Amino acid sequence: MNSEHSENRLEWQAESTGIGDRIDKYIVDRLEEEGEGGISRTQVQEWIKSGAVSVNGRLVKANYKLTLGDQVQVDVPAAEEPEIVAEDIPLDIVYEDSDVIVINKPRGMVVHPAPGHASGTVVNALMHHCKDLSGINGVLRPGIVHRIDKDTTGLLMAAKNDLAHVSLAEQLKEHSVSRTYIALVHGNMPHDQGTIDAPIGRDGQDRKLFAVTDRNSKEAVTHFTVLERLGDYTLLELKLETGRTHQIRVHMKYIGYPMAGDPVYGRSKTVDLNGQALHAAELGFTHPRSGERLHFTASLPDDFQHVMLSLRSR
Structure with missing residues (x-):
């Protein structure tokens, strides 16, 4: 959801995809499609119980099944964002300037805070090292434009400001980032x-x-x-x-x-x-300010070798 402390209203019209699904499952799937993964069906069911979900202007139960053309409205309750603490965690920095930073992430390190991983993440480390990071992804994921899995090692780029974030995100969308x-x-x-x-x-x-x-x-x-x-x-x-x-x-x-x-x-x-x-092992992108094409490599970690x-x- 967005990081503001006001309700976030979402509206969808049920089309061919999702017809016959329970409303709780449909909402979770739509959130995932729109890049808002991590919301469980249990959480959506709580929204439904609180009256935050309506179909065609009427409140429904979690077992309501979608039909073609249904108008779904969700008033997502505002949530207090947890404070993310800067932590002095060593980083293997491959490249850094005033706009971007590229690190070689070790195995076992989560990229950003999530349930079960409130600390010890790349974000916690970056906040201590960089001080300033882009705020486009909210307080939980400052600077993060892409992710690699916890136990995947290697190159990860982050944005230090919104200009860099917008540029790198657009390059990812256009598939011009080489990975x-x-x-x-x-x-x-x-x-x-x-x-x-x-x-x-x-x-x-x-x-x-x-x-x-x-x-x-x-x-x-x-x-x-x-x-x-x-x-x-x-x-x-x-x-x-x-x-x-x-x-x-x-x-x-x-x-x-x-x-x-x-x-x-x-x-x-x-x-x-x-x-x-x-x-x-390799990451290439166009620098968001200079326009220079940058390319980086990282050797296999010791355990892989x-x-x-x-x-x-x-």
């Missing part, structure tokens, strides 16, 4: 290269997960190139056209080559890593 990942997957991939063009949305069985689906999904495109075959594993270079949540992990599972070490989308018997073997040495020595 290259290195990943170790299960299986011996026979194709030297390929493209996965498969839409991603919430998993119908578990809303905490994502899956390739045609329902309430968004376009997702991943290009892969084989770097090395290591028996039952394959080392890949992956380039993203889009940046959906868990995109690479979901796409690799979808084509039958799940990420090594992935506790969510991977296999139970895997490599010895505290998380998926996925590293954001150790796994590779072990597989090569077998």
